[in-house]
Amino acid sequence: MTARNAARKGWMTAALGAALALGGCAGGSDGPAVFVPVAASTVPVAAASPSETYAVAIPPAQIDAAVARLDQLAADIMRRSSIPGMAVAVVKDGRTVYAKGFGVRTVGAPEPVDADTVFQLASLSKSVGATVVAGLVGRQVLSWDTPVAAHLPGFRLSDEWITQQVTVGDFFAHRSGLSAHVGDQLEDLGYGRQDMLDRLRYVPLDGFRTRYAYTNFGLTAGAEAAARAAGLDWATLSERTLYQPLGMASTSSRFADFMQRGNRASPHVKTEAGYQAQYQRDPDAQSPAGGVSASANDMARWMSMVLQKGSFQGRPVVEAEALLRATSAQIVSSPPRNPNERAGFYGYGFNVGTSPSGRVKLSHSGAFLLGAGTAFSMIPSAGVGIVTLTNAAPVGAAEAMNAAFDDLVEFGALTRDWYEAYAPLMQGLYAPEGTLAGQPPPAQPVAPLGSNAYTGIYANSYYGNAVVETAGSGLVLKMGPAGARRFALRHWSGNTFVIDLSGESATPGSISRIDFRPGVSGLSDSVQMEFYAEDTTRGVFTRTALQP
Incomplete structure (x- = not known):
């Protein structure tokens, strides 16, 4: 992968942080959004400790009002983005308070999207996978600090000392020293998971534990070590550790299971004729990093568990301390560009940031350029989470939906036109690769050899x-x-x-x-x-x- 390609695909974390750093304005509740300045409260909210003090209070009715706006927000984003289908779910205090689908599963077919339609999650799989590993950590099968080499015989990186030191957590925090998106082109060529893990030994390393570089197959190496420690393949481990205990009956880490779902969303790419279902991405090789498929209803159960510190409907599923490590900042992912800008952080499979109100926010985006755009956002202090799943290549629709909802939760008004903010950030994803891309062939080329x-x-x-x-x-x-x-x-x-x-x-x-x-x-x-x-x-x- 070229450096430019790797940089533009880093949007999965950087774009969210960049947009959140932008200023804000507010809008009314009916019709097109009209934006006016927001007056933020300056009265701190009482909290358990000074580090849990927030600059802006959230009145109880404000969250209900935000949920009531979701139909309008979804209709607006569907209209402006023209994406075929979308499903949205919201949880509050351990309960699903909203779950609905919009549009169609496949362009040209009548079947509608609903809250049980199964979508490919793309990189939301990283956060889901991190909670699977947290389940093993809580049972002391391994720890976040366990060296990967302890459970992957023959595993090697290009530096022998780093090979022995790099941990499961290092890979889940994207701080292994591997270059961004290493291995993605091997996957496009048809190589399987073991092939790619074996070939990581040929990749130069830079910045072990000091530099963030987003890698699908680095994280997959960490997950594979966890699965080997448990004595199971990754998909079965995910089922037994997470999906079955949470009742996520439509969720799987196997591509074959996704393809067998009757209520399944087809991926779409945008063409001159509009969105078309032209490709079907098989992400099994990087399943822990991008291969989960799930419905909005199932993802609501997962968000409830995360927000309830590892419990679901009063039952412990993942040990709280193991989960806290995953949702805590482990490395700076988006350094501030000036003293006024908030930094972005990455935990183990989670973006960890600070919202304009001063609240911790957990999030992640996911994308397949062949036809998936997904995102979730959780505000633990408010007990609120939203997930948006779409069946179209990323255009910022999922991120804009979540950011608008978060605004309404935290401020009671929209602080900006979020779709207008996100859509341009996504355009860089679609720049053709190659120094000769877009250039005409030479008018008088030199003849080739035989x-x-x-x-x-x-x-x-x-x-x-x-x-x-x-x-x-x-x-x-x-x-x-x-x-x-x-x-x-x-x-x-x-x-x-x-x-x-x-x-x-x-x-x-x-x-x-x-x-x-x-x-x-x-x-x-x-x-x-x-x-x-x-x-x-x-x-x-x-x-x-x-x-x-």
Whole structure:
């Protein structure tokens, strides 16, 4: 993954913090939102300790009034975003006080979304998975400080000392030293979970326990160690530890279970013709980080448990102290850019921030560029949580819905137009990858060498083999397990070709340079691939055989 790609995908934590740092205004309760300044209370609210004192009180009726506005908020965001479907649930003091669906499960089909429609959660899975691990920590199966190597024989990172020291908590806090989104392109090529965990040893490390870098497969390594400690596969562990005790009957960490649900939301991407259900993302390889599927009603049960300090309907599910570690700040994820800005933090699988009212807020967003946008937000001091699930690629709808509701809970009025704030933040996700993206081919390209100069097998320790072979009058590049991913090589100029990219890590219009490097024999000794430049060889594949 290119540095630009990794940076723009860091929105899952950074965008929420950036938008929350913006100033505010307020609006009326009927019709389009009209924004006027909010006068915040300056009278501190009595609390158990000084660190639990809040600048703004929340009158009891204010939360009920916020819930009463949800239909209006949802209708407004559905209209402005044009997304196909959305489900919203709110909990208060351990009870679900709102659960409703809007729109349709699939464009062109009549079935409506309701509160039991199952959505892919994307990165909300990280917070759910953290509570699974907290369940094991509470039972003393392992601790957040357990080294991953203790339960993953053969596991290695590129630094032997870090290999022995890195813990389950380090991976869940994204502070292992791995680069952001490492492994995502391996997943797009078709490699499985164990393949990717094995290949982490080839990735350079930077900033162990000092730098935050959001990684799906780093967190997956921590979760896999926890599952091995419990003697179960991750999906079964999640069922037994969390889903079954909470009665989350529609929730699973297996993609096959999601596909078997009758009441299931299809993922959608935006096209010139509007939203279309063109792809189906299979996230099993990174299940602990992005592979959970659930309904809004089921997520309400999970939020109730978190807000009730690990209990559900009076029954303990997760030990409170183990859960508190997960929901406490473990590393700075969004450093302030000036002295007036609040910093953002990450716990173990949770964003941990401070709202403008001075209250702790737990949150996370999730996204599949192939068609899912999700978010939750919880205010523990108010006992309130909201989750919004959508079946469309992220445009800020889920985050805007939650932020507007939080405003109404905390201030009794909207502090800004949240959809207008979030939508531009999401646009960077859709910038095509590649230095040649959007450029016309050279008008007078340099002629290539003969096909036999390029055909052959090229090896890379991280990505595996890349096979170049003839196909008709052109060349094709095959990568991934057994060459499962096939790319047509288009000549650009001289020994430079390009491939068109597709998948979760590359938006439409993305292309990658493919630069062959001929040796003294005139045959290419190696090839450098721009898009695959996150390992120690910087995307260089070395020829190992003349013929495929």
